[in-house]
Amino acid sequence: MVNLSGLIGKAKQMVQKNPDALRSGVEKVRGVVDDKTKGKYSDQLAKGSEMVDKALGVPGQTRDAYRDEASTPTPEPDPVKADPIEPPEDIEPPRPV
Numbered sequence: 001m002v003n004l005s006g007l008i009g010k011a012k013q014m015v016q017k018n019p020d021a022l023r024s025g026v027e028k029v030r031g032v033v034d035d036k037t038k039g040k041y042s043d044q045l046a047k048g049s050e051m052v053d054k055a056l057g058v059p060g061q062t063r064d065a066y067r068d069e070a071s072t073p074t075p076e077p078d079p080v081k082a083d084p085i086e087p088p089e090d091i092e093p094p095r096p097v
Contacts, residue, residue: 022052023052023053024070026048026049026052027049027070030045030046030048030049033045
């Protein structure tokens, strides 16, 4: 038989050590489900996400700032450009001392 209380205790410890990982995962799942359902369950997903944040003890301003940052698309990096390099001038050989 599975020790359910032991699993729950381990899950709580993991969340306490890294709440950002859980929050990030919840936001990713929320985004995927929202896309797949075409926004049909947006309100329920928002409530569930808020419940997770409250359970983690995240203040409202911090939660909103995190969501704003998480929802901002990452800009594409500029493509690499290889400019031709000028060859160096001839180097004089060392002179005897």
